Amino acid sequence: MATMKLTNRQQVEDFIRGCTMFATGGGGLPKNGIRSLMDEIEAGRSVGWVDVSEITDDMMSCCPFLMGSIAPHNEATIKEMASYDMTPETSVNLEGDRMAKAVLALQEYTGKKFDVIVPIELAGANTPAAMAAASKLGIVTVDGDYTGRAIPEIVQITFNYNGHCLTPIASVDEWDNECIIKRANNPRTVEHIGKLISVAGYGLAGQAGMALDGKNTRDTVIAGTLSECYEAGKCMREAKEAGKDVVTELLAKFGGYELGRGTITVKDDYDAAGYYWGTVTVDCGDKELKYWFKNENHVVWKDGKPYVTSPDIIAAIDVETGEPVPNPLSYVGQKVALIAMRCKPQQQNATLLMPRYFGFDIDHVPVDEVMGK
Numbered sequence: 001m002a003t004m005k006l007t008n009r010q011q012v013e014d015f016i017r018g019c020t021m022f023a024t025g026g027g028g029l030p031k032n033g034i035r036s037l038m039d040e041i042e043a044g045r046s047v048g049w050v051d052v053s054e055i056t057d058d059m060m061s062c063c064p065f066l067m068g069s070i071a072p073h074n075e076a077t078i079k080e081m082a083s084y085d086m087t088p089e090t091s092v093n094l095e096g097d098r099m100a101k102a103v104l105a106l107q108e109y110t111g112k113k114f115d116v117i118v119p120i121e122l123a124g125a126n127t128p129a130a131m132a133a134a135s136k137l138g139i140v141t142v143d144g145d146y147t148g149r150a151i152p153e154i155v156q157i158t159f160n161y162n163g164h165c166l167t168p169i170a171s172v173d174e175w176d177n178e179c180i181i182k183r184a185n186n187p188r189t190v191e192h193i194g195k196l197i198s199v200a201g202y203g204l205a206g207q208a209g210m211a212l213d214g215k216n217t218r219d220t221v222i223a224g225t226l227s228e229c230y231e232a233g234k235c236m237r238e239a240k241e242a243g244k245d246v247v248t249e250l251l252a253k254f255g256g257y258e259l260g261r262g263t264i265t266v267k268d269d270y271d272a273a274g275y276y277w278g279t280v281t282v283d284c285g286d287k288e289l290k291y292w293f294k295n296e297n298h299v300v301w302k303d304g305k306p307y308v309t310s311p312d313i314i315a316a317i318d319v320e321t322g323e324p325v326p327n328p329l330s331y332v333g334q335k336v337a338l339i340a341m342r343c344k345p346q347q348q349n350a351t352l353l354m355p356r357y358f359g360f361d362i363d364h365v366p367v368d369e370v371m372g373k
Helices: 009-022 030-042 075-083 095-110 126-137 187-200 214-220 225-241 246-254
Strands: 060-067 169-172 178-181 205-213 257-272 275-283 288-294 296-302 305-309 313-318 335-341
Touching: 009 030, 009 126, 009 225, 009 313, 030 095, 030 126, 060 095, 060 126, 060 187, 060 214, 095 126, 095 169, 095 178, 095 205, 126 205, 169 187, 178 187, 187 205, 205 214, 225 246, 246 257, 246 313, 246 335, 257 288, 257 296, 296 313
Parallel strands: none
Antiparallel strands: 060 205, 169 178, 169 205, 257 275, 257 335, 275 288, 288 296, 296 305, 313 335
16 A cells, blocks of 8 residues: 556556456446546646555545446437437536535535545546546545445445445536435435436436545545555556466456356346346356346356355456456457456445345355355
C-alpha cells in the first residue's frame, strides 16, 4: 500500500483492467473508466490515491458511487427516454461529473466539508469515476474501498456491516436531475429508493453518501485494494506482451482457480428494477459451466450442480484478448476462462452476498474448500 499517481494512459489502462477483473462482471464499462481518468489527466489535474495511514482523525470522508443498471438500452427504452428529452445530445454529466456534483450536493445539505473520497467498490467504471470526482474537487482518494470486489446493492459493504448510517445520500444523474435521500427506515430501503431514482434517469445516477470521520474511515475501509487492482492489471498486460497465458500468470501471482475455459453457447439477459440480470453458459468440452449474474456474477453451476458462489470473486477472462469481461460485453461465441478467487476477509461471512440472499436454495462454500485447498 502506497501513495500513487497515475500520469499516463498505460497506467490508467492497467488500473482499469484490474478493477474490471475484480468487478466480477459488474461495475460498469471499462471504456468509461478510462475516459473518466484520462479526462482528468489531460486537464492537468492529479489522479491517484493515498495510503490509508494518511487519513487523519479530523478528516471527513464520503463515498460517491454509480447507482443503477449496467444493461444496454434497447430501442423502446431509447424512444421513451427521448420523450423526456433525455438523449445523448441533452446529456450534461459524464460519470465523474455526476459523482462530483453529488458530493457537492451532499456537502451543501450536511454542512460538512469532505477531505477524502472512498470508492464503494472495485469496478471498471465506478471506481475511476469516484477518483475523477476527487480530482475535480481537489481532494484525495484513499487506497481502498468498502467491498473488495463489486456488488449489486449498497447494503453489501463494510460500511453497512460496521453499523454506520448510509444516509443522507445525494443523487445527480446524467441530465442534472438532483435529489436527496434524507433518511430511510433501513439500509435495504436506501438501496430500493436509490435504484428507483436511477430507473427514472434511465441508467447510472451519480450518488454520494456515507459521511464518516477519519478514524472510522480507517477502521472501515478495505485497505490497499486500488494498488492491488493496478498490479493485477499490469500483470495481465505484461503476460499478454510476453506471449504467456494471462489467466495462468494472474492466478500464480494473486491466487485463485481456473474453473474452466471454453466457448459461450447461451446468454439470457434482461434489464429490470435497476439491475442487469442473466445467465451465461460456457461449453468447456469436458464439462459445462453456467453462471448467474445480478449485475455481478454470483453463482456458478458445473454440469448442473452448484459449484462456486459469491462472496468469492467469479470473473470471466477473454482468452483471445486477455481482458476481463463485463457482463454487458459477453456474447455467444466468445472464448472465455472462468476464474474464482477467495473474497476479502471482511466479506467471508457476508450473508448478504451469499446465494440464499439472492433466492437460491444453495449454501455458500468458500472456494478454497470447493477446490480442496
